[in-house]
Structures are given as structure tokens and as C-alpha cells.
Amino acid sequence: MTDKIKTMKAWQLQGFGIENLKLITTEIPIPNKNQILVKVGAVSLNFRDKAIVEKIYLPDIMEFPFIPVSDLAGQIVGIGSDVTRFAINDRVTSHLYGNWIKGKKHTSTTALSGLGGPVDGGLAEYILLDEQAAIAAPATLTNAEAATLPIAALTAFFALTKHGQLEKGQTVLIQGTGGVSLFALQLAKALGAKVIITSSSDEKLEKAKALGADQVINYLKTPNWETEVLRITKGIGVDHIIEVIGGDNFERSVEAATIGGQIHVIGFLNGTTSNADLLKILFKAVRINGILVGNRDAFEEMNAIIDLHNIKPVIDTTYDFADAISAYKHLERGAFGKLVIKVS
Template identity: 35%
Template structure:
């Protein structure tokens, strides 16, 4: 009889009460080009919550979680990038290795189109992983797969951020907090919004230069423009979608860049296209990034001193509680899962 490992699976009808701990067969030893990884940590994203809660369709029995960090226990023939004992972190799009995005859906994304990392051990092609940053814990590394890389791509890869640029981050989720940290490390001025004064104080500790409570100031786009003496900001990390995009267009500079990353306020809504055209701004949708982008991020983290902000860590068997904590929206930064 094959050895068994623990995994969590999503059961019909999908919902947080139907995340089931079970035993599955150990995947065994890696074949050619593969690695065996002992998973030590994950982190939660809104996408993971959507799958687990049943808002994003997936198959019965799906193993959730797109982020995974751990230790290589064995390498298959032909694997040259990794050795036994290496600390590694997963990639969101395992087959997008480099270059422009070749995929516009989640068919290959762990925890959605294929099984994810809510399990003790995986055997996968080596290119499903990159090295972890030096000195990072597994929990810290697990935050990079989705949130960290999304912020990096928005500002560095697609945004081509420069010292002296201005950046607006919306809310206090993982992507926005990472974006603040990355922007400050590259010499940018950061404007941060939140409905919580306590969270704005946390942003202040990260170096954010201007703090705006959007609950008290619903016309925050005009406020940003006023604070920039009418110019607007060079980059907007837009995670809200249709409910916030009109204000983001107000806030962006002529010729600026809006990275459309999330749809927390819904999937559809009216967009002031004439105003966007007049701004001559670039509105770019993006979903995470490539393996090469992640390797560049890891190299940057090895030298710039940024450490991910982790709000709270749960055990694997507390995954449903972790999702409920995420759903409540009280966190600042990332929520992690420790194995």
C-alpha cells in the first residue's frame, strides 16, 4: 500500500464549510525534469477565497491554494537548477516561463484549474518553482507567488517605475502593501488609501508619504491630484475595479499608468472613457507574471531589504478560519498558512 499524505479538498456544494481534510497517495519520487517538494507554507489571495467559497467554478475534489513554499526532497534526472535541500517557492502560471503573457485564464493555475498546494508533498516539473529569497521564511516566501509578483510586474516590468515617480495604492491587501514597499525601495513617493485610520498608520510605518481615508473622502481622486499640485500620479495600483476606477482615472497623471489588478467592487460598471482618453493614460489589465519575472523579483529582494508584511498565520487544518478572516477584511498585508 502506498504511503499517504494529508491534503485538503473542496467538496460540493462549494463553500468554506466544505473544505475537507483527507489522505491521498504520496506522489513518490520525481521523474526526469521533476522535483519532489515538501510544502511548508502557503498564503491566501482573493482568488483562492473565490475558488473555495464557490464563486469561481472548479472541479469537485480540487486541492486549493495557488501559493506554495517548501524544501526540495529529491530531484529527477536532468534537473540542474535545484538540489536537495533547496528552499523553493511556486509560480502562479507554471507554464509561463518568460516573455509576454501566453495565457488569459486559470486552466493551469494551481488551486483553480489544477490541484494546488494545500497538501504536504508535491512532485512537479522543476520549472513550477523558483528559489526563495535568501533569509526568507517559508511563510514570507509564499507571499511572493501571487501578491508580490503582481506588485512587481505592475510597477517594474510593465510600469517601468523610476526614482521620483508617484504611486497610488488602494486598500491594504497583499498586492497594495507590496507595491508600497517596492515603490519606496525604488525612490518613489507613495499615496495610500484605506477606510481604516489604523491601517493608514501601518502604511505610514512602511514609508507611505500621503494617507487618505477614502471613507471620509469619497472624492479621493481629486485629493490626490490636489496633493500633486494638479499633476496626478504616475502609477495607480488599481485593485477595486469598476467601483474605484473612475477615481483612479481622476488621480492618474496625463500619460500615466493604471495597473488594473483586481475587481473587488464587482465585475462590471461604468467607466469614464472620455476622461481616460483625455488623460492619455495607459489602463492595463494584468494577472501576476512569468517565472523569469519572479526570478527577477527574488534577486531584487536579496538586495533591497524588503520583507513581506504578514498579518496572521494559520495552520493548514485552520484553512476555513483563515478564509473567514480574509473575508472579514481586517487584515493588513498577507494571511499565511503554516504546515
């Protein structure tokens, strides 16, 4: 294939700022003995991608230029001589941290292996992946759907199951209706939990109900949403909280948690600091879990659940490859579910 086609189109980030995201022509890479060459079918955007461009997410480790976007799905069109996990034509997705195979702990250098910054990512027609950094795509999903899994779905799954040890019948509070939040809703329901979800939009809350949410709260209409959570749970509080807002919102999460409840810290949309009352955390024995996506073993386990329960990712909008900058701008406005860019 590479004998006939020597070059490919790719979006390259040449500096911080969306004005430095440029469409270029570059050589198609050639796999070494342990790599696979993937023809990218689609990618999906995460808050991480926006934060990298805006110099918010670990700017000190970024070395320009590089190809952004961590999450992709596609078909293998080339393999190295020592590859054993995959074959030509297999469909795969990426894994953000390809060197994190198992266990709840990652290493201090894990961030340096991050696809889409600092390592070249998937916003290109082709990408090289180490065979250990790829996952077989669920058979029930298209490339566009599978491309939404590597960060959003895995983060929700890893938080609820590997850190949280979610049990059937427990209650999960989910904040917002972005990618991680909706995957948390779908996965929690598949695993037998009760779900409360918050949003500022009644329209989005109605859509969340259609996906299985048991209770919904509009936090604009009910600013003290934690009080409403306690009312819904008859004063007990919730077992798990998917905390994606950060800032002062974290204090409300502590209030809404049950004794021994868990807060899974995933996002920081409203800031990275909090004035939460440490005594309340202490006396309620609240466990706070910082979630940095998850490992490959959990990814494969999650994909089996997605196939078994026929879970379909919620895609807000799909953009053409040439219109990638519009997708980034949409990310700034927010979305119900995921934003996808179709590559091939």
C-alpha cells in the same frame, strides 16, 4: 523518504463552498523525470483562493476534487531523473502559471495551468511541481515569508516594472492595505517612487506610513479621494495606480491619473464592471493594464531586489494547518498584509 511515509494530510476542495473543503489523507505523489517533490513549509492565501471556493473565479475550468491554494514555499525532498534546475534540500516557492517563463504576454490556456485550481495546489504536506514551475526562495526569507510572494508580490512587481516601467521619482497611488497593495508599497519605495495609499482605517494608514508611505488618505473620511490626490500632486495626478477595488472606484482612478498615467487593474473587490468616462480616458491618454500576475523571469528578478533591500513581507496572521478554514474566513474579513497557513 516515500518508502517510510506513504501518506500525507491534504485539504481537498470537493465542490464549491467552504463547507466542501475537507481534510483528507492521501498518497504522497512520486515525481516523474521532470518534477520535484516539495515538503510544504507554509502557504499563503489570496483573494483568488476565496473566489475559487465561492464560484467566482473561472468556475467552468474547475474539476473536483482538487487541492486548493496556489502560493507555497518549502524544501525539495525528491527529484526526477532529468531535473537540472534544483537539488535535494533546495528551498523553493511555487509559480502560479508554471508555463509562463518570459514576456509580458501569457497564452489563452495559461489559466488552465493555475496551481490551486484547476491544478492541485499547496494546501497539503507535499506537492509535486514541474521544475520549470518553481523558483528559488529568497535567502533572506523564512518559508512563511517566501510563501507570500508568488501572487501578491509578483503581481505588484510585474505591474510596476514590466508593464509600468516605473521610474525613480514617479508617484504611485495604491488602494487598500491587502497583500498586493503592501508589496506594491514596499517595492515602489525600494525603486525610488513616491507613494500615496488609501484605506478606510486610520490605524492601517499609520502602519502604511511606518512602511514608507509618503501620503495617506482615509476614503471614508474623504469619499472623493481622487480630489485629494489631485491636491497632493498640485493638480498633476499620479503616474501609476494600483487598482484593486474595481466597480465605480475605477472612475475615480481615471480622475486621479496624470496625463499619460497608467492604471494597473489587479482586483475587483467592488465589482467587475465600470461606467468610466471613455472621453476622459482618451483625452488624458490613460493607459490601462490588465495584470495577471507575471512570468518566472520577473519573479527571479524581484527576489533579487527583495534580498538586496531586505524587504520583509507583512504577515497579518499565521494559522495552523488544521485550522485552514479559519484562515479562509479571515480572508473574508480582510487583513493587513498576508494570511499564512503553516504546514510543516
